[in-house]
Amino acid sequence: MNIKQVAKKARVSTATVSRIINDSSLVSPETARRVWRTIRQLNYHPDSQARSLVSGRSRILGLIISDITNPFFPELVKGFENLALQNHYEVILNNTNYDPARMATCVRRLLERRAEGVAIMTSEMDPELTDELAKRGIPIVFLDVGSVRNRISNIRVDYAQGIREAVDHLITGGHRRIGFISGPMSLKSACTRKSAFLKCWRAYGFAEDNGLIVEGNHKIDGGESAMSRLLQLKPRPTAILASNDLSAIGALGAIRLAGLRIPEDISVIGFDDIDFGQFTHPPLATIRLSRTELGGKAFNALYRILHGDSKKGEEYNVETHFVARESTGPAPQPGRQTQ
Amino acid sequence: MNIKQVAKKARVSTATVSRIINDSSLVSPETARRVWRTIRQLNYHPDSQARSLVSGRSRILGLIISDITNPFFPELVKGFENLALQNHYEVILNNTNYDPARMATCVRRLLERRAEGVAIMTSEMDPELTDELAKRGIPIVFLDVGSVRNRISNIRVDYAQGIREAVDHLITGGHRRIGFISGPMSLKSACTRKSAFLKCWRAYGFAEDNGLIVEGNHKIDGGESAMSRLLQLKPRPTAILASNDLSAIGALGAIRLAGLRIPEDISVIGFDDIDFGQFTHPPLATIRLSRTELGGKAFNALYRILHGDSKKGEEYNVETHFVARESTGPAPQPGRQTQ
DNA sequence: GGCGCAAATGTAATCGATTACATTCCAACT
DNA sequence: AGTTGGAATGTAATCGATTACATTTGCGCC
Structure with a gap:
């Protein structure tokens, strides 16, 4: 089923068939019709390997x-x-x-x-x-x-834009101690996200407090363990930003496991806006990419x-843009902090 | 950078180069070494389009x-x-x-x-x-x-094997009213899963109760709405099998929304064993595929x-096999059913 | 020394398309 | 009528590889 067989059956040359396949404008409409019919009859499909060999594309x-x-x-x-x-x-x-x-x-x-x-x-x-x-x-x-x-x-x-929107949102809600769960520092994209966060952080005049930045692995289990480390800080952060949604979902789990409520005790914001984020409990605020x-x-x-x-x-x-959902709320009153 | 240039530079014919690329056994080791060196020098990569054109593969x-x-x-x-x-x-x-x-x-x-x-x-x-x-x-x-x-x-x-294991598990736990959230009936695979469930169902001698089978859409939202319909049944099902994990995750949400506990009030089992299932609350029992x-x-x-x-x-x-996780438990005592 | 054989290598056809160039044909113009 | 030109189509080279077949080379043996 190659171009020669089509040409033979339609009683034209291979050049004509090729012209018809690629751009019929150089061929009489009548011939084109006849050849197209033959092509359909024989169920001819031009070999793209051959085409690209000669065309160079x-x-x-x-x-x-x-x-x-x-x-x-x-x-x-x-x-x-x-x-x-x-x-x-x-x-x-x-x-x-x-x-x-x-x-x-x-x-x-x-x-x-x-x-x-x-x-x-x-x-x-x-x-x-x-x-x-x-x-x-x-x-x-x-x-x-x-x-x-x-x-x-x-x-x-x-990244800066979305992070700025998210941090604005938190600060407006009264948050001042914001933790960050990063991705694995072996990943370039995780580093980029972390440094965008840090830059925004400094722009707000916050001191760089390393205890508030812990490394996860961009997966759920890493988010869980990173979060449980953050929960041991005193005073505890009132809001968490995670480097991706999976980490944030892990954080939700760790927070709940510690008997705390989201967002009353801690607000959580993810990153990426994966579909699942809409269906976590509570639905996960995030930065959409x-x-x-x-x-x-x-x-x-x-x-x-x-x-x-x-x-x-x-x-x-x-x-990137901040997407508000129910996992964030105003910062808890300092005195009322449980635990 | 084609085979001719390699042949010329290495002072051999194209046939020899081709033999070396494909199977050096017909070529003297010395020539092979020399040609390989040239290939590396020129950074030659054989054109797979040309190769497959002549080889037919x-x-x-x-x-x-x-x-x-x-x-x-x-x-x-x-x-x-x-x-x-x-x-x-x-x-x-x-x-x-x-x-x-x-x-x-x-x-x-x-x-x-x-x-x-x-x-x-x-x-x-x-x-x-x-x-x-x-x-x-x-x-x-x-x-x-x-x-x-x-x-x-x-x-x-x-499907039958995993479903049998799951239903066995539920029945052992005392469940008798088991609901099923199917996928969209426009999908062949959803139909296959549903009929595997029905077949298993009948094998256990249960009457086919259509009210206990509702159609979702294999997504989370469909699982939610299917579940809320199932919750209106009286008596309410004590366990739910879903056609895929997304539907089951939706069901978890609807059940929690209705103020019921998992697994104390209702057990839920998904299907597929997607990664997320391990991190829902509670972790989702499922049938692994x-x-x-x-x-x-x-x-x-x-x-x-x-x-x-x-x-x-x-x-x-x-x-397929049943994977036990915390979303299933024994059936609630008939008298103690809330709501 | 000549013969035969095997190993190593070369020559050229081939795969299925595209396309530059050549050819044919017919209408229009002078 | 002869010339011109353009439209339609054909002929054959080409892309970069593989491979059947041909050729060369070198060695062993009588």
Whole structure:
């Protein structure tokens, strides 16, 4: 079922069939109709490998993430993929599983498949690997990476905005002792979030009190243990900001386990706005980061480079915003603090 | 950076380079070393499109699912992908978003990419589309589809086993009125689960009481509203089985909202064993369906067909098992039922 | 020394498309 | 009538690999 068989059956040359598949404008309408009928009859599907071999365009994009089972990523993938498919690109999804060696494998495979562009959101990125890609002129878009090398585009996440809104909200509610549960410091994105928090913190003139910042692991159990450490502080923090929603959900559990009430005793705010946050008890206030938008912007960045509408190395921006839900309330009166 | 340039630089023919890339046994070790050095120097990566064009093997597998943002799927994808990558296959992931038209697009794209095999776990599968694939001899594996046409392999999920274990557990605890929150009846998998429950139900000699079976939507909000309907029954059910964990989590919320305690007033059991279930309050008992295993078996089924180790149309099996957690307990004494 | 054989390597056809260039055909214009 | 031009279509080179078949080389043996 190749182009020759179609050409033969329709009594035209392969060139004509090819023209019809790609752009019928150079072919008489009558011939086009006849050939289309043959194509349908034979159920012909052009071989994209052959097409891209000669055209030099694979119509494949790579998307490299850490781990699809991390609830942060599915929406991002969906946002990227939907746009890609609409624009007739195929997406090859790569999970590095937080393993640098696997990352190298991913890049090699994308090179062999002749991917036209690559979007990357992982911590374990060896600069040599990006050079591999860059050397071949393959556009790269990083998502949420602090410092970006020359000629590599970046989608910045404006953490500061959302954090400012959240802290404003807490301060308006009378909170002054705010704890922070960070992600694992081995993860670049966790560091970025922590330093955005710290920066906001200092901007409010608060002293940097290390006891109020504890490290979790961006998972629920890490949030639980981080929170139980925070609960031992005296005076206890009246509000908690977590580096992601999973940590915050863990914190909810630890607080409840300690016999305290949310938000009467402690307010909790997460980060990301994963779906589950709406259904925790109480529903989790959070800072929304639209991952669909993040994925979509990553695709657009690549698309614009591939179509010459923009240069490599541009910066894009995704905003974050505070989402109020029932897990925050006014600070408890100092005297009434239980325990 | 193609094979010719490597051949030229290493002063050998392209055939020799090709042999070295694929299987050096026909080449003198000395030449092989020299050519490998050149390959590394030039940073040559063979073009997989060209390779598969002539070899007739794309080393691409398709994986078609409904929606990656549904927490059921990420682990399945991971299980499939990990094995595929280990065996040097590339995976093209397709989300149909529950849209039959999009499903058709997915299949067409996989045909054009000359995928060597396709694994499918969706409801919206038009038999014409599978025929398209089957006609071209592309092996297909369905995951968890009730009735399967000839020459199509199937990974069966043994729902009965897990449900039996769960119901046994409840009955041992004295429960006799057990409600069931089903998924949307528009989804084939939801129907399969419901009928497995009903079958088990009848096997225990219980009368089929339609009031005890209400339809949710496999999401949290649907579980909430289904549960609040179940709470209006008199006498109220003392235990609930849900068609998936999200529905069960919704049920937990509705029960708490009604001022009842879990498990003292009502026991709840979910289905799937998603990660979140461990962190609900109380932790959610569930019926575990290993999605990693499901994905892995799907790959193995395809792999064995592609390597001639098995025929098309074989059946595989994935077990399900009850996982006890704190959301179940003994049935409340009839007299002591509140409200 | 010549023959045969195996190991090492090369030559060229091939996969299925695209596309530059060539050809054919017919209408319009001088 | 002859020339021109453009529309429609065809011919054949090309993309980057693999591989059947051909060739070269070197060694052992009689």
